[in-house]
Amino acid sequence: MIKDGDFIAIFNSIHRVMEAERLLKDQGLKILLIPAPRSLAADCGLAIRYAEDVRPQVEAVLSEAGLLPRDLYRKNGDNFEKLGEEI
Amino acid sequence: MSKLDVRGMACPLPVVQVKRALEAAQGEELHVLLDDGAPRENVKRFAQGRGYQVLEEKLEDGFAFTITGVGVATAPREAAPAAAAGPTVMLIGTDRMGDGAEELGRLLMKNFIITLLDLNDLPDRIFFVNSGVLLAAEGSEVIEALEELGNRGVEVLSCGICLDFYKKKEHLAAGGVTNMFTIAESMLKARSVVRL
Incomplete structure (x- = not known):
């Protein structure tokens, strides 16, 4: 479900992640709400997956709505590289 | 030898009664009097399905079964x-x-x-x-x-x-x-x- 280079945004509440999903979909952005990978063990267990090509738009929408994720990771081989501080 | 008369009983009572009797008989021969039709068919299928031998005898009023063998009736089979x-x-x-x-x-x-x-x-x-x-x-x-x-x-x-x-x-x-x-x-x- 998560390809190399995909971004995984982890949220700290079910309501925030659902709201983020709704907003991004309304914008026609190609994202997918998925269970958070076990190794990233988030409280609510949900994450939004998106690819490099929509990253600027996704993060702009989230930022504007005050819905930035708690943590952001990028899939890199078998690992998830934390990018949290970049946005 | 045990005897059982299930004539006049509605389904599924004949099978239930025969099952109990077989469990109690513990390998002894069981004689059952039963009606023709569904009771006869169901009891026969039940007993044979559990590994018993069934000998049928037609009577004027229904059927008489002689059920023999050890069977597995005493304990329902786990899973097929x-x-x-x-x-x-x-x-x-x-x-x-x-x-x-x-x-x-x-x-x-x-x-x-x-x-x-x-x-x-x-x-x-x-x-x-x-x-x-x-x-x-x-x-x-x-x-x-x-x-x-x-x-x-x-x-x-x-x-x-x-x-x-x-x-x-x-x-x-x-x-x-x-x-x-x-x-x-x-x-x-x-x-x-x-x-x-």
Whole structure:
């Protein structure tokens, strides 16, 4: 479900992640709400997956709505590289 | 030798009575008087199915059975051997998981299907029925996950009638179409059925 280079945004509440999903979909952005990978063990267990090509738009929408994720990771081989501080 | 008269009893009492008598007889011969028709057929099928020998004698008023042998009536069989080795079947009859908020239910169902990909023991077959078929149709967010399950050997099948009902017949996006015969047969042969 998560390809190399995909971004995984982890949220700290079910309501925030659902709201983020709704907003991004309304914008026609190609994202997918998925269970958070076990190794990233988030409280609510949900994450939004998106690819490099929509990253600027996704993060702009989230930022504007005050819905930035708690943590952001990028899939890199078998690992998830934390990018949290970049946005 | 024990004797039992189940004439005039309605189904399923004759079988129940014979079962109890056989358990009590502990290998002793059992004589049973019973009516022709369903009681005769059912008791015979039951006793023979459990490994007993049944000797029939027609009477003026019904039948007399002499039931002999050790049989396995004293303890119901655990699971049929065929079933023990059968497949694991998952029946998904809704596009939502659990009762409550619809939005949450849809999210949980999606989560559930994607989470299957992280498990080692996958079902052999997943049947989608009723609104469950929406999960396998265009517009569903778990198409990618269902395709991946398919690649891992899980048979993903949607009920044809249901696709038709929801006008998704031409829009199936993952897995194949099946019918109730296959669904029913597969469930009955399954080692376990997980129903959502």
